[in-house]
Amino acid sequence: MDNIAANIIGQYEIMDEDKRLEGGFGQLEKERAKELIARYLWKEGLTIVDAGGATGAYSLWLAALGHSVHLIDIVPKHVALAEQKAQATPKTHRFKASVGDARVLPEIADGSVDLVISHGPLYHLTDRNDRLATLSEARRILKPGGILLAFTITRYAGINYAIPNGLVFDETYYSVMREEVLTGLCNNNPRRISTFTNAFFHLPEEIRDEVREAGLEYEKTLGVIGTAWLVPELDHGWRDEAKRERILAVARLLENEPVLGPRMMTVARKEPMS
Template sequence: MVTPEIMDYYRQGGERDRLAAGAGRLEFLRTWDVLNRVLPEAPADVLDVGGATGVYAGPLARAGYRVHVVDPVPEHVAQAATRPGVTAVRGDARMLPVADHGVDAVLLLGPLYHLPIRAERVAAWREAARVVRPGGVVVAATISRFASLLDGFVWDYFTDARFRPLVERALTDGVHRNIDADRRWFTSAYFHHPDELTAEVAESGLHLRRRVAVEGPLWMTGARLPEILADPDLTDLMLEMLRAVEEEPSLLGASSHLLTIASAPPG
């Protein structure tokens, strides 16, 4: 399903708390804000593909959605299944264990950046198109082509001579190959250029609705971000301002993550 390197990375348990603080917390708040605006009203059937430990599935279930997680990591599946109202199975985004047109919405918040081959990413998009009902929504997360370059300066990774080649390769073809498996850096992945997403969606038979910058450039505030997130008024202001510019084309590449919202043709 995924390479041994990627499996080992996720079996360390980092996904359990990654979205709880700092840039991860901003990613969660912004993703949740977008989901609240684009998902059909509850109750609805949501398939959370690559849903990890159920960080989004849990709140969605509490909001009244019927949520089913599919993830390749056994430990993730076990943890997600403990969340009230959530079911979970092991599976692959390119071959979903779900019937045709069986759900109202599909989340691809993890799979696409672990599929470096374009045909496999399109296969994941097509599987989402297959299982979603006519008119249903698909929301996919991708990592920006420029994320490692910017991250390297925010956290001073360039002081390690091994880091620069990772960045240069990613800038060339989008492939981030963490061959040394250094835990400070993300595991091997694919970093999208924002302009690639339009064609991937089109090839799947879905209709592109929006491309949204998740964190915008504010994730690069680094050490000050926890201070902002600790202040409810500043957090609200930041979310309001990011919402205002989330579709600004000139800012898409400056965001660490992007969300692509697509829909299935009406029946």
């Protein structure tokens, strides 16, 4: 285990990934991510690797739809919780989970996977070479014509949270936001400012270029939630059916402008056999 892996594991030992998805923001993100993923479920019984799949929010859903899903996460407690949840989830007999590093997946054979979903790795890995290793490994395990769905955090996620919450007037907080916007690096320095774990926040053209450099065919980048998360009292609005549908409508309306929101999904393919 290298220092990068140890750091990520340490960060999630004090974070609750399941709880993050419980509020209005998390529910919006989860619902929209499912919508976007569903567009690329082109046949029944796909073989799917969910790299950085955490506690199984998407893996278990996909397995219940009848797909063969292998969740891989670097955090042991995430994998244990995903396995525990699978036991209580109907129709997940084609689900399995294991501890692993998305940069190197020796247990997955070359050209054996229809669909790779990558959530955390591409923003938790702050070094470009590590992100390229993750993307190259996805390409290796994909079948010819297989699809990668790569989720990233956008460059302006932090500043767009800071503005409506008045945090830009805090000099220390603003210095962190400025660094994120100028470099993409979120390193929570100085210590009293904790906006997120160590991460890299992409511009759309950056993830496009990384995908291409890894040898994949870039298709598109879509926004997951747009600015819909800025709705006042989002938690309350999400519990109201009519408001929830309008919030989702806003997210859909803005999906072709991915930089507006905090999350993006990039679609790429492994070249088909000639």
